Amino acid sequence: MEWRSRVINTACPYEKSLMALPGYIKSAVLLTVMLLSLMLPAQAALLCSYGGPDTSGIYPELSDFKVTGPEPLRVGDTATVSFTLKAIEFPVQFGDQGVFVAARDPDGMDRSFGRDIGHRYGNYWLIAGNSIDFKASTTVDKEGEWIFLPAYSSRTYEEDIVHTACPVESDYANHEIGEYLAVRHFGTKYMAINGKPNVLSPILVEMGEDEKHTMATGEVWDLGYGYYLAVEQIDLKGGKIWLSIQRYGKELESGIIRPQNSGDVFYNRMSITGFPLAYEIATDDVPTKSTFVYQEDIGHEGDVPIFSVYVDKIFYGVDANMVQLKYAILIDDHLTIINAGPDYACHLDVVSPAQPDLTVEDISWGPTHPGMNESVIVGVSVRNAGGASEETALLLGGCCDLSHQVRPLRSGEVATVYFEPITFGEPGEFEITATIDAAGKITESNETNNEISEIITVEGVLSPLSVSIFTDPVPSGESNEVAVRVTADGDPVQNASISLITTTGDLDPDAGSTDKDGRFFSIFAAPAVHMETRYTIHAEAEIGDLTGEGSASDLITVPLEIPPTAHIETPHDPAEEDGGEDGGGEVIVQTNVSSLSEYISKHISDPAVLAAMIAALAAGALSIYRSARNRRGTKNKSNKTGSIHATSNPSDAVVFVDMRYNGRSPKTVDNVLIGPHNVLFLKLGYFGYERGAVVIANQTTPVHCDLTKMPEVKLKLSADPAEIVAGRESRSMIKIELLTKDDNEIPIPVPNDTTVILATDIGAIESPVKIPRGRASVMSTLISTSSASRGTATVKAEAEYGKIVKLKGSTTVEFLDAKSE
Structure with missing residues (x-):
């Protein structure tokens, strides 16, 4: 199947030729566009005129059509259109849209204007003998050919039609043969042959979608204009019918149709896309299943569809076999060639100013109400209201320092560019400024409109700064990295000022600011010691009105002269004695995850506890495990401790107090220092939860957690x-x-x-x-x-x-x- 396509340029900005309204009278809007001949300007300001009068039958008379404006008409100039409409023999009722100017810009887009003025004539009766003087203006903002046409809408009790002198898209009632371009001019409907707007033929017969015509074998249908359709033979057993089309007794075409099975080939079937004034038409030759077609080469036009009819069904009648026909359409075989073409509208060439004029039209962003640290994408629209421009840079400042190249723009063209995402670390109002051609590389007709500013409102409330310090044990006399991380409400804080102090040793640097991930790094140099020594690093953070601080301790280690053991013995605390056995314990100080995992696996036999601890370790939740051995009979004799009673639903959850393992719920943890503590509950198959608890001296603080089952x-x-x-x-x-x-x-x-x-x-x-x-x-x-x-x-x-x-x-x-x- 061969496809052929072409672009049809017309002078009509309206899309559809409407079909007849079946069954009842229905009020509808009739949009009439009157196309007028282009005249030479009589004076400098008169760009186009048509004196008229021009009328037909019941339609109003048009006269005194004029288009005025500067000459030559340049981008940014104003064009003014005026005309007179007069009811001659009959009154005219205008439709909802009243009177306006139909217009098309160089891109083929509908730029109609004057509706704000002409709307007062909506549903208005213009009495016979009376007239309307209409005048409206528009700014031409694109370079190229503009078209202006006087237009009005009116009401009719017949069918919805479009009276134009240019083609508009219309559908055949017969779905097998596609679409065609129709022309309505002063009450007569024409077909634009093969989509050509200057080759016309009047439509003589066109059945509506709901119309049917029944014929018997041997019967002849008088179509008018000398045309006859004859039913030569109907073969019900074979499911076929023989039809012929005749004119003045001479057979023009005959064929055998098998309804729903095989029909004639329809040549140059059109598929119409695009928009009025620039339709794109693709044609192909398609076999039908139920359509009888008569096409003929006329003049320079091939396969002109003069007649077609759809065979709906064949059946037994009382005295003869019968056929039911639908969708018949007949056109005249005498074609009208309009040598001057279809352009009777006022065509004006709008030229470019001598210099470009770049202006920033709009700044937009998304989301429109961003939160703190939320990515914001900013888009900037740039228009060239002057002549063609060169490539230049668009700057985005105030919030940031970004640049984006803007390609060359034609006169009237708009380009929107998007910058890389930006973020705001705190709430408030922030001004962003977009500037085109800030370096002044392009000479413009107006250099004062290259910049605009907008205010972005960032929502949210600043959270207190949280300062975390990450350390490792450091061998005596050696150095190691210290990491500080600053967050607010869990989000990293960039550009926070950091100051560090240490109880021993040196830090380099001891001050600076955080990076985009909220981190700051320093090197801790440990002094030479002869025994294990604990060092503490304290960090203070500040940004704006927010401050925060944090501390962390670790060990300066000394190589042991004895073989390494699995634990470090620590002397017992006399405050923990109760006259019983040794209350000492072992403390595993561990920052290497794999080694700690190995230790836990060896020393904890309970599988549920082991699994929960390994899971907590994988999440970075556990860094120190403390087990107290042989604490039989110990009592807290200090009034600076209390207890925590941890319960959960379901029970048997692993309990950590300040990241130290304390057993499974329900669990009472004794000898807890007074003050605030964090209690973490972990259970396989459930979400982990943290609860805060404040311990009071010599009292038990209850902490309960309802665990939520974790789906896969x-x-x-x-x-x-x-x-x-x-x-x-x-x-x-x-x-x-x-x-x-x-x-x-x-x-x-x-x-x-x-x-x-x-x-x-x-x-x-x-x-x-x-x-x-x-x-x-x-x-x-x-x-x-x-x-x-x-x-x-x-x-x-x-x-x-x-x-x-x-x-x-x-x-x-x-x-x-x-x-x-």
Whole structure:
């Protein structure tokens, strides 16, 4: 099957030729566009005119059509259209839209105007003999050809039609033969032959969708204009019918149709896409199943569809076999060639100013109400209101210092560019400023409109700073790295000022600021000692009005002269004695995860305790395990301690007080120093929970936790779209979901805000993102940066679920070459 296509340029900005209203009278809007001839300007300001009058029958008379404006008409100038409508023999009722100016811009878009003025004529009766003087103006903002047409809407009690002198898209009632372009002019409907707007033929017969015509064998249907359709023979057993079309007694065409099985071939069937004034028409030759077709070459036009009819069914009649026909359409075989073409409207060429005029039209961002540390994507729209421009830089300042190149823009063209994501570390109002051509490389007609500013309001409340210090045991006289991390409400804080002090040794540097992950690093140099010595590092953090501090202690170790043992004996505390046996214990000071795991595995035989501790260790929740041996009969004689009674539902959860293992619930932990403490509950198959407790001297503080069963979950990623263009401002939305592992994939809301870390090997990804408490999903944005190359990007995500489970997921996005777009 061969396809052929072409673009049809017409002078009509309206899309549909409406079909007849069946069965009852229905009020409808008649949109009439009157196309007028282009005249030479009579004076400098008169760009186009038509004196008229022009009218037909019941329609109003048009006269005194004028288009005025500067000459030459340049981008940014104002064009004014005026005309007069007069009712001659009959009154005219206008439709809802009243009177206006139909217009098309150089891109073929409908730019009609004047409705705000002409709307007062909506549903207005114009009495015979009376007239309306109409005038409206518009700004031409694009370079190229503009078209202006006087227009009005009116009401009719007949059918909805469009009176134009240009083609509009129309459907055959017969679905087998596609579409055609129709022309309505002063009450007569024409067909634009093969989609050509200047080759017309009047439509003589056109059955509506609900019309039917029944004929018997040997019967002749008088179609009018000398045309007859004859039923030569009906073969019910063979399921076929023989039809012929005649004119003035001469057979023009005959054929055998097998309804629903085989019919004639319809040549040059049209498929119409696009929009008025620039229709795109594709044609093909298609066999039908039930249609009888008469097509003929006329002049330079091939396969003109003069007649077609749809055979609906054949059946037994009382005296003869019968056929039911539908969708008959007949046109005249005498074609009208309009040598001047269809352009009777006012066509004006709008030229470019001598210089470009770049202006920043708009700044937008998303999300519109960002929170602290939430990724914000800023888009800036730049318009060229002057002549063609060169490539130049667009700067985004105030909040940041970003730059993006803007390609050359034609006159009237708008380009929107998106910058890489930005974040705000605190709430408040922040001014962002977009500046085009800040370096002044382009000479413009207006240099004062290159910059605008907007205010972004960042929501949220600053949380107190949390300062964590990470240390390791340091051999005597040696050095090791110390890490400080500053967070606020669990999120890293960048550019916080840090100052460090130590009880012994040296720190270098002892001051600085945190990086984008909230971290600061220093080197601790241990002094030379002869016995194990504890050192403490204290950190203070400050940013804006927020402060925080924290301390951590560790050991300066000395090599033992005896073989290493599995524990370090510590002298007993006399305060813990009760006259009984030795109350000493062993303390395992361990920062190496694998070694601590090995120690726990060897020394704890209870499988449930062992599994929970290893899980806590994997989540970074356990760093010190303390076991007290041989504390029989010990009592706390100090009034500075109390007890914690830990219970849970269900019971048998592993209990940690200040990250020290204390058994399984229910559990009473004695000899706990007064003051605040953290109690952690862990149980296999359940979410881990932390509870705060304040211990009072010589009293027992109850702490209870209802554990929530943990479903088997997975982290699922999906991309929309899954294909974007490399090296352009393209983007794909990445959806991250927490779902059950079964086939149902039920969304699982998170019990607490859950941070998801994302990474990509092509382009840029918004990271981190946060799944809010009570939600099961979150969106991120993958952006094709200017340096992105063609290929398959793998987007990976990682999140912590329930304190002890690490979830991972991934998806792919195809980065396409711009040439294959």
